[in-house]
Amino acid sequence: MNKKIISNSIWMMSEKIISIFGLIFVTSFVAKYVGPTIFGDIALAMSIFQLVQIISQLGSDVLIFKRISRKVSSGVNLINVTLPLRVSIYLLFSLPVLLYSFIYNHHSGFYYVLAAFIACLLQALDVYAIYYDALLKSKVNTLINIVGLIISLLVRWLIAYFELNPLWLVIPIVLAALIPFSIRYIVYITNNASTKISPRYQKKYKIYLLKAGSTFVLSSVSVAIYTRLSLFILGFFYSSSAVGLFSVASTLATSWAFILNSIIVSTLPSIFSENNKEHALKQTAKLNIIVILISVPIVLGVYLLGGPFIDFFYGAKYHDAVEPLRILCISTVIAALGTVSARFIAKYSGYLYLSKKMLSVAITSLFLNLLCVYFGGVKGAAFATLTTEFISLTLFNYFFKNGLVLKLHKDTCLLKLR
Template structure:
């Protein structure tokens, strides 16, 4: 247990650890509640609609997600960095980011509706689902307040908001099942969630902000941030493609949406544990970025520590999920979804690679190497599309799971090895699995 003692000592003696743990504690509390309620409610909804209709909803959601990735304009990490650096007034940063996201959301909502009408001309139910859910791209523009929360490490604010709203929305979903609602009603609840969260975040910001700078749009800041973010816009699309294209291709290549429903149930369970590493990554991000400007040794040490925590968290949850896959599926979703167990045994390992890639993205931004993000994600998207095309006709959902796992491993570890500037990221991942802190 020597590695455990070293890990504990590393955290305890770190002067910034208490703040990270406190901040991530709120994030974890938020996600524990949403996971506990969400797993139950999702299972109830999935059982109610059945694999076919549940698959149709998830097909629409995956389709909209392809556009949502672009609507964020790659602003999250860059905006957090801008607020931390304090080279531009906070009000200018947030106001400009908000307007950019609103414009992007409107354009992409229109595009999503037009394209779904072209590729699914006779499916009016699917077209309606896409229309309703696409509207969230505009509404979620107001979530730029999350960037301020991350930079200020005030996760208690957003956690309380999201926990409260999530409970209310979960109750509405159960009422939908009891009252015999349809998929359109379910999609409306999805959009209403975004509306309420956005309003609450805006109110919270103006009540709790410390810097009272006026909100102003800046054309010069727009040019500066977009000149840096276009790599992230395209890479965001690429990462969404290789994360979501499996469901889109399953729905398009199979004769019905039933396979998408089975696959989505497996993915939902595989993602249950993500709340812990995501909370940790979110809390570490501003600390690592600050250390980059202060102390190189502390910067690399905190980065390596984050890699190690994420790697072994993934291994732990992966083993547990592998052992309990059939039990989890049967208890949560019932016998109609039992085929999801074999898919789950594959899908759960893809998450570890995806989260390690999220850690690497912090390093890329800090080092000014974000252009490589596009190369990595583009390579992963191409690999995933090709493998899905080859595997899905013969293996169905299992083929999609294998394709995604291989693509995630390529993006997180193998593709960065091809470039001298990014090779160190892969070496840090290897070191993380050795448990030498």
Template sequence: MNLFNLAKDKLLNNDVAKKILGNSSWLISDKIFNMILGVFVTAVVARYFGPELYGEFNYALAIVSLFTVLSTLGLEILTVKSIVDKDHEEGTVLCTSFLLRVLGGIILTVVSCIVMWMLEPSDKYLQLIVLIMSSSMVIRSFEVIEYWIQAHQIAKISSLIRIIVSLVTAGLKLLLVYFRGDLILFSLIYTIDITIVSAALVIAYIKYRQEKSRWRFSISYAKEVLSQSWYLVLSGLMVSLYMRIDQVMLGTMMPNKDELGIFSAAVRIAEMWYFVPMAIIVSFRPVIMSKKKSNNDGYIRSIQLLYSIVAWMGIAFGVFILLFSRSIIGILYGPDYIESARILSVSIWAGTFAMLGSARGVWLVTEGLQRYSMAYIAAGCLINVTLNYLLIPSYGGYGAAIATLASQITVAIIAPAFFKPTRISSIMMLRAFNLKSLFLDIKRK
């Protein structure tokens, strides 16, 4: 108890820690609300459509998601870093990032439609769904304003926006079920959600920005940021592949989409806790980047503390889900999805390593080592595709879950250990699983 009180006093008397906690609390509150609302609404929708149609929607969503990650062009971390470092005017950073994302979104919308046409040449229904949802990649360009919010640690703005928009779109989804709408209308709601969020972000930026620098496109900054981001772009593609390829392969290798619907139900539950570590990672990001310049010891301790917090959050949530997986699936999705419980018992552990990988991304960019991420993410992608190819025919969604877990462990810990500059991150991640070190890190903080 004395150790707990000491840690509490340290946090409350540390201005940086209080800012992180304040920013994280808004991000976490937003995500908790969206998680509760989203899980309930998703369960209603999944029950309404059934495993087959729900699987078809998630098949289309997996195709779009493959390219949505890529459409960010790796600009999120780099844009936040540019705003924090103040090497360029804020308006130049945001305008250039926005226009680059618009161009990337247009190109990738076309690419995603072509890919779906190649995979399902005779299914015009799925092709239309992909077209509707992939158009959101262009609209998502306004997410550059969220980068500005992250850099200034004013998460209250975006959190309130997402809470309100979530209520609106949840209502639309329930109305769709009530009036017995189809997947086309459901895919439209997906795009409407992103459109409303984008419009609200623009309004918030105009109202709350303090630096009135003019928005202008800079070719020199575009070249600079793209020269740094191509590692992140390729990494994003490979991350997207090993995060979504299981759903794509399930949709193409299995005789129908039932198995994918069951698998997607499990993944939805397994991913619902991600918002907590991601909120903390986002809040730690500017602090870690700032400490790199002023306090190297504090910089290392901050990274280790971040790894430890993420690891033990994953363990706590994983044990809870493992104990109650069947009850959770039964209550939310009903007997048609009960096989999801077995898949969930494996999928839940992949999230811990996925979030550790996300936390390491801050360290990689700060150290200028993002080029190494390509190699070990490629290794994870190879492991995932190979194991999916071998396991899906015999084990279906359960085999895909095993493949995902193996690939996440490879990317987070095994592959980085083979490279001397990034080996320390593997060591720090292993140390993060020591509960005693977590309390010591808080104490030193």
């Protein structure tokens, strides 16, 4: 990897390092204070609207990233023209959820749902982060996110420290999205002069997003569903407390994924811009190797120290999250490798294939979760997640372009021996 990619990765990781400290010293403090039930209520509310958020983006994260990597002005136009469309879709799918929650949820639960609605709306609008990532300017994203993160964590800590009503947590939930979005939007419009686009070209961009995005959104939504199915089914079969335990395990298990994601995101532009098929394959295989090498010591560390960590920082009420944490940590590695494979498929415009594949994965995940959660509870949910990620990475990828991803994985294994 060249110096620019390494520098971009370091900037992306530096923000997440602060998130780790927040997770250790603030989120755990808040979770211990409110208990698994309220923590589960918040996690469930966020999961629902994160799903709506993904629907509203219409796969624009990948489309914008790819456009900007090739031609910045085209990517900027795509961002500006399609924003009203994303807002409309978000509201269309969100309002029925809000209405249902208002009628059927308990009083405090609705406020968490409302806060999640606002936060995810802001995140749905905040595609400006993709702009800076694609240009390898993650320094801008990092500095902006750090400001929002520190303020949000500070407010959370104060609420728990002074033992205020847990409903006050709706404020930092919104602030965590509002502050970065506001700053990023101001910086973006300051540095990008407004360009008037003719109605003809506006229509062209919208049709492009609807056409290319509609094939990709099914894939994105399917991913969002199968990664959250465990939460939803745990809430159905068990309680918010079980959701809270799984949420803690899942959050901790994925807390270090920023290391992998930073490297993946920073490397993707060079892979997307590579026209030589064999060179692109080799670059992607090397990326897989890097992901695996970084993951091994972290997984071992979590296996050995995960139990004492949860007992000390979260308390005895969360001890049942230890085993799921160990399982989900392995799932995090497989999911990162799956991201690499999915983006590799996207390079060859395999959006339709991805949508069909992820729909199949979501259906498989549904049956796995129903079976595993019913019989295994929180641990079963973790096992279902791991199994789903493995099937998604391997079997369901191998039918693309006569086994192109299978060749990628074979090259990855061969590179281990060199």
